Amino acid sequence: MPVKFRSGESIPLEMHKARMVQSLNLLPVEERVKASQEAGNNTFLLKNRDVFLDMLTDSGVNAMSQAQYAAMMNADDSYAGSETFYRLENAIKEIFGTAFFLPAHQGRACENIICQTFVKPGQTVIMNYHFTTTKAHIIRNGGKVSEIVSKEGLEVISGLPFKGNLDIERLRREIETIGSANIAFLRIEAGTNLIGGQPVSMANMREAVKIAKDAGILTIFDASLLSDNLYFIKMREKEFLNKSLKEITLELGKLFDISYFSARKLGCARGGGIITNREDLYNEMIGLVPLYEGFLTYGGMSVREMEALAVGLRESLDFHVIEQTPIFVEALTKELLAANIPVITPAGGLGCHVNAMSFCEHLPQGQYRAGALAIAAFIAGGFRGMERGSISEERNADGSERFAEMELLRLALPKRVFTLSQIKYVADRLTWLYENRNLIGGLRFTFEPKILRFFFGRLEPVSDWPQKLSEKFRKDFGDSL
Numbered sequence: 001m002p003v004k005f006r007s008g009e010s011i012p013l014e015m016h017k018a019r020m021v022q023s024l025n026l027l028p029v030e031e032r033v034k035a036s037q038e039a040g041n042n043t044f045l046l047k048n049r050d051v052f053l054d055m056l057t058d059s060g061v062n063a064m065s066q067a068q069y070a071a072m073m074n075a076d077d078s079y080a081g082s083e084t085f086y087r088l089e090n091a092i093k094e095i096f097g098t099a100f101f102l103p104a105h106q107g108r109a110c111e112n113i114i115c116q117t118f119v120k121p122g123q124t125v126i127m128n129y130h131f132t133t134t135k136a137h138i139i140r141n142g143g144k145v146s147e148i149v150s151k152e153g154l155e156v157i158s159g160l161p162f163k164g165n166l167d168i169e170r171l172r173r174e175i176e177t178i179g180s181a182n183i184a185f186l187r188i189e190a191g192t193n194l195i196g197g198q199p200v201s202m203a204n205m206r207e208a209v210k211i212a213k214d215a216g217i218l219t220i221f222d223a224s225l226l227s228d229n230l231y232f233i234k235m236r237e238k239e240f241l242n243k244s245l246k247e248i249t250l251e252l253g254k255l256f257d258i259s260y261f262s263a264r265k266l267g268c269a270r271g272g273g274i275i276t277n278r279e280d281l282y283n284e285m286i287g288l289v290p291l292y293e294g295f296l297t298y299g300g301m302s303v304r305e306m307e308a309l310a311v312g313l314r315e316s317l318d319f320h321v322i323e324q325t326p327i328f329v330e331a332l333t334k335e336l337l338a339a340n341i342p343v344i345t346p347a348g349g350l351g352c353h354v355n356a357m358s359f360c361e362h363l364p365q366g367q368y369r370a371g372a373l374a375i376a377a378f379i380a381g382g383f384r385g386m387e388r389g390s391i392s393e394e395r396n397a398d399g400s401e402r403f404a405e406m407e408l409l410r411l412a413l414p415k416r417v418f419t420l421s422q423i424k425y426v427a428d429r430l431t432w433l434y435e436n437r438n439l440i441g442g443l444r445f446t447f448e449p450k451i452l453r454f455f456f457g458r459l460e461p462v463s464d465w466p467q468k469l470s471e472k473f474r475k476d477f478g479d480s481l
């Protein structure tokens with residue numbers, strides 16, 4: 001809950017207390033350079049023991065509540081027909097108002113099932129913006145992606161409260177040009193991940209879904225980042241100021257033909273699910289669950305996680321729970337803006353997004369500005385973020401680079417995990433890095449996987465810039481870590 005201090009400063013006050021903690025390790029800067037080399041200069045490949053603040057993602061690493069841990073002890077272990085499943089199914093029915101639920105082990109598993117079922121070769125999926133695994137599944141099934149996010153969505157600095165909104169005129173044009181029969185489905189992603197955790201308004205979703213439905217096009221909602229998006233609908237969309245989170249969620253559940261989610265994000269557990277009110281769609285997808293995930297009453301999830309998820313989903317309707325990430329993102333964004341560091345505005349959900357395109361404008365885009373910034377930030381402060389730029393794209397069919405529209409370093413803020421002093425530390429080290437940004441050099445691939453290369457590709461610096469950066473750190477900070 002943001003509260004005002006006497007100075008007038010607004011502070012994101014935590015409405016919870018920590019009763020279980022994990023020790024952290026902050027390596028000296030020279031060892032951070034060594035660890036980044038061993039990790040092929042890819043923050044995904046760092047060992048967590050070498051990381052001080054793990055801001056790679058919120059996925060599966062949000063803090064759980066005591067009620068979630070307690071529920072785990074109540075799990076019913078059974079291959080088929082487990083009581084745990086019915087408890088989770090009931091929670092989902094209650095929260096989304098949907099009749100059918102297919103469990104899956106995580107979000108991309110839902111995407112696999114949805115894309116195998118509904119994407120035919122040559123068809124297009126229209127969406128506000130892609131997520132990496134979503135696009136990979138669509139392409140693997142012979143489909144194409146058409147992104148129609150509002151033009152402000154791709155602008156770094158904007159005052160638009162819902163930058164994840166779809167451009168409605170473009171949606172109409174795309175349907176007319178491509179033709180409904182060639183469109184697999186319309187996909188709307190809550191809390192649009194790759195453009196800075198930016199929300200979509202209810203008004204925009206209603207309008208887009210109506211247009212799609214009138215044209216006979218299936219509508220699918222990626223609700224993985226729903227809790228941040230719920231917060232913004234409530235805070236930024238007048239109509240919902242006095243509506244409960246439950247009412248908003250129920251409306252969303254009913255709006256779309258199908259919704260799916262990564263429960264590593266939504267519900268602060270580990271798993272996933274597909275929900276729908278349409279029995280025909282449920283029946284089309286059902287066969288793939290036992291094939292890829294497991295029996296219909298667990299879908300690859302452990303029963304303990306399912307119990308935690310049932311509680312976590314209900315807790316996602318508690319305003320103090322869902323506000324935690326957005327108010328911390330806002331606090332970090334404010335600190336960085338005060339130091340003139342380029343960041344995505346307005347502050348969104350998920351994490352703070354540093355604009356590497358201009359932070360590292362001295363580097364050619366082909367030397368991976370966001371990837372280089374991610375490694376430089378780890379060297380400067382021991383915190384790891386995630387590259388969300390050209391490394392996260394795949395090459396074009398002819399082997400040329402597909403440069404990302406945005407080069408971002410995402411510093412994810414998993415729910416209820418970090419403290420304000422840790423946030424201030426990150427801002428301090430990033431400010432130092434910004435002042436020394438000319439020391440950041442580029443990267444090049446030494447091993448480049450074809451699919452989702454950002455996960456386990458390895459890179460090397462184009463010069464000895466990491467050592468030079470580390471020497472400057474020593475000079476400026478002396479013995480301090």
Ligand SMILES: Cc1ncc(COP(=O)(O)O)c(C=O)c1O
Binds near residue numbers: 106109131133193222
């Ligand atoms: C919007 C969105 N969709 C889908 C996924 C995939 O979910 P998972 O990581 O559980 O496979 C993610 C994960 O980050 C996501 O952010």
